[in-house]
Amino acid sequence: MDLGVPQQKTPRPRDAAAGRVQLAVVVVDADGLVSHWSTGARKLFGVAREDAIGCSAGELLPVAGALRDHGEPSRDGMYAEFGPELDSSLSGVVAYPTAGRARVDQRDRGRIEVLWWAYPLVGPGPERLLVLAADSAQLRGGEGAEGRNAETIAPGFALHTDFPGYLKLSGRLSEILPSMSVQEATRIVSQVLELGYPVLEFSHHDRIPVTPDWGVPQRSGHRTSEDARRIADGQLAPRAVPRPELDLEYAAVRERLEFLNEVSGRIGTSLDLERTIREVTSAAVPRFTDFAGTHLRAAVLAGEGFPDGPPDVTTVWHRVWVEHNDEPGRWDDTVPVGEPIAFPEHTPFFQCMVTGEPVIIPYVSEELSNQISGEFEKRDLRPLITHRSLLIVPLKARDVVLGFMVLMRRPGREPFDDMDRTTGAELAARAGLVLDNARMYTYQENVAETLQDSMLPQVEPRMAGCDIATRYLPGALLGRVGGDWFDSVKLPGSRTALVVGDVMGHGLNSAAMMGQLRTAVLTMATMEMPPAQLLRNLDDLAQRLGEQYLATCLYAVYDPIRSELQIANAGHIPPVLVRAEDGRAELLDLPTGAPIGVGGVAFATATVRVLPGDRLVLCTDGLVEVRGQDIGAGLAALCASAAHPAASMDDACDTIIRALNPSGGRKDDVALLMARLNGIPDDDVGEWQLALDPREVARSRRLVRGKLLDWELPDAVEAAELMVSELVTNAVKHGRTHHIGLRLVRTGALLCEVSDDEPAPASLLDATADDEFGRGLVLVSSLAREWGSSTTARGKTVWFELALSRLPGPRRNDW
Structure with missing residues (x-):
């Protein structure tokens, strides 16, 4: 040389x-x-x-x-x-x-x-x-x-x-x-x-x-x-x-170095764990071995983070890939891919995984084959391992065994020797590093996805007077974490708040900011703030949280009884309204406003009249923005795809996604919310004004009974009468100058609302056995499916809902 x-x-x-x-x-x-x-x-x-x-x-x-x-x-x-x-x-x-x-x-x-x-x-x-x-x-x-x-x-x-x-x-x-x-x-x-x-x-x-x-x-x-x-x-x-035996030794060393160099170039081309496993296993066959099987710890394969502690007999391993040059199907039944298995203690596989060192058996005799196979229940390994050469190498990262590879050579081929042991160990060392990188990436992906899913709400598909469908698409190149969100909030009076927002930036910081802003919007929405006031308060909050809190937001409140939308915009792209009458889609012309966090900019509320069947489409700019193109082209495509007929709300969302994201390769994340505004017919609403007179309590019971019987809901009469009586009694007691409002709404459930001009919120009291008052809301809480209280500058509204499919009867011994 x-x-x-x-x-x-x-x-x-x-x-x-x-x-x-x-x-x-x-x-x-x-x-x-x-x-x-x-x-x-x-x-x-x-x-x-x-x-x-x-x-x-x-x-x-x-x-x-x-x-x-x-x-x-x-x-x-x-x-x-x-x-x-x-x-x-x-x-x-x-x-x-x-x-x-x-x-x-x-x-x-x-x-x-x-x-x-x-x-x-x-x-x-x-x-x-x-x-x-x-x-x-x-x-x-x-x-x-x-x-x-x-x-x-x-x-x-x-x-x-x-x-x-x-x-x-x-x-x-x-x-x-x-x-x-x-x-x-x-x-x-x-x-x-x-x-x-x-x-x-x-x-x-x-x-x-x-x-x-x-x-x-x-x-x-x-x-x-x-x-x-x-x-x-x-x-x-x-x-x-020159000595021939030394020539052969040098040639063997060079061959192994070339093999390891080739393997290094073939593995690790992707951070996808499954693909990496296939590359690592396939790289050894047939140049180095005739059979290669890779086993990983269940925690590694599931992306649950770095394994804790050394493996033992209880450790579950998954055979994740097998590569061989035997006849097809020879190994499938005995060592199937995907099989979970715990390896017995008295086997070379267990020895490798607990010591973290390669195990070499140059020749598996019939006696040794019987011994190894006997450790496995209902599994005859003898036809597969007898008269073969066996090498088991650990896949390690940071001195922790993540898995191991089983390598075997057929009879007639040179058995594994010490040099092969060194080569196999080096192959496993490189493969372990690549697998650990893929494992960490998979784990981070799972963490990011879990974080994103935990921050996005589980939106009810049916609200009072409207149906809702949503889609969220993580950014293809940004680790599945972003600051886009959507939400729907149930409000008194059968109203629904619809929200879409987008925190500027990407990554965990944006996701954390999104979580804070979403929580703030949810809290203020339940306080019945008008849309413009809610955005002003959100803007003040963002400035107090820090200069980096910048976001766009669109907040809309749908009243199905009045058939109207109240919308305020903070720097967000406008929503699309698809008219049911002629199928025409239009961008709503709204005051744009400045993004949340800028400060010093007023927000305005716009009122839009809608008809039953109209569809409102809210989305973030990741769906319509394409680098190098004007955003107007994306908005036009959004209108065209939103107007396309669809069999269902989900189909309509999918049509929009396919039209604007055909390859699935958008870098930015996307939030999409679509609401079909069904409205509530007048026949399903009963509304009355009551005077501040104790005698109105009896009248309220008669009104409720009559309306429920007209709606053919006799099973709801007793419970509704009892709870309305308690709420009207409280309103008469605490009301000031105006009348008391009573409203019944029949949708998927029975909604009852009692309003007065006292702004103090209603709350549950811990009444004792000697108290004459304080049990009304306790009774409502025990009989209603849901109940709540909302306060405005004009007073408060206490409401409850009864399920129409199964209504609870009064428990008289609790009165």
Whole structure:
């Protein structure tokens, strides 16, 4: 592998090739135990990886100055044996690297001489010492014209900037760390560059940067005559004879790096959780594995936030996707997609999810297959896993297991090995990060949607004298949270308040402002404020809340008995009125006013006469505004679509949405409210004036009885008479100068209203057994479906409603 390493500043070009050496790479943790042991380390020291990992570094590495020594010095002053203790450089006291030469005894080769470089590491990871080592024999080129041989070569350190083309040189330093995760390698490489680039010193004058040689043959397999002459003169070190097994190892490393690079480009193209899961699972098949199944914790899949605590036997997992290259349907019945499952304790799947570490089973024997399958009730996994190679890797984020991937290879394919385990772990690490990003996005989407839904009212489709339909569309690119709202408020006298508003801006702040303003409108509406007065009060409130409170609002009150609308506008787009008589749609010409929060601007109330069947359409500007177009075109399209015949109110709303938002890609959110103004016929209204005379109480009962019998509502007579009697009695007692008003309205329910000129609101009293008064409203509250009291400058109105389908009878023992 010719890395194309640049030459140093002053030395001879002949020295460059000598820097290419086969390296042993070892990482030691804070406890002095080996945590990484490369293939080069196995070949140099003759210790297998499985025997080295977890062992004391002092028992394996002849590294003086980095490990505290307990052995006897050799003839050249170096130590052949060292104890397991790490010196103070690993605790941060000494922050410089060390290098040296040592002689070790190897079983097959006898005593060999080793050059080594040791770097103390710091940081959040467990790595505390990086050791690079090489056999000095590969650098022995014989005596040259200048008398240099292997004895003149010593390990050392130099700034990587000492060499021309150092950027290319430092960029390839990560190749020294094979089979290591990107996170580990990045942290270690950054510290190596700070502490000093490993070099070979020739007589302490010439320095050559060390670059790894994994045994890959050069571009040309033949020596030139010039090469032969330079080797004879000692000017060029002889190249090692290419070894096929090293070529295969290098090819395997490159293949896995290319695979991980390809996977990184394929996953994470979307923040959609379901799509991300499919990408992650499909990326592994068939290049890395023949079967891949992804399981996620139920909380992650449901978008409920970050999982709390480690998983256990009660944790429910969902098999969210399966990809394989077996015959179609082979896995569907036994491992169906979407299945919730809790994994038994004595299985490799449980081991992976609780330890957060990959689990590898190179070959699933029939005995092991029976054991694993036996842990699952009513599920025979044996035909699927027997004689296969199994690798289970965790999907983690912030050290919490979100899920895991089950990977399997069929018989006849190379079984999973340690390098595959590292590759699978790296794949899972990248996939876990992407899945966590998608999970967080899904969670935020759910939070935003829940917040928006909680702030929007559940509008009753039928109010007294009108039918209502609504639509809310979140902005396509703004996180589903906005400041648009609509509302309907039930008012005394069978009237209905209709509201549409739009807080300027988007996001959580706008949604929070919208919630405050909506609550204020709802409160003031129940106080029967005229539309203009309500907007003035809302404007004052917005200014007190802060300068950022700016909103447009349209407030209308529909009186179905008088067949009229009273509307006030605060900077909002005008409403559309569709006339039932000829189907014509028109924009209502209203005083526009300034947006809420501007202050110092008067609002005016306009009165519009309507007929039964007319439809009123209120919406926010997100429906009609298109960037680059005049808003007049959008309003014209709104009128045209609103006038289109429809079978129902919902169909009419859908027609408008389809016409003005055909692709569903509007950036702004949209609120739409449509009300069909049915009116209340005169035959369904009974209205009388009563004098301030106690004898009028009896008359009120007779009037109510007569009207209910005329309406063929005999079941309502007794309860209505009793409650009207109580309300009229209170009005006679507290009235001042004017007459008492009594009104009955028959719609979907029976509405009764009693009005007087006393502005003090009616309220429930806690009457004791000795009190002669104070039980009237308690009686009304117990018999009526709904009741209430509203106050105006002219007095108050107390009302109650009785359901016509099932009317309560009086409970005489409560009187």
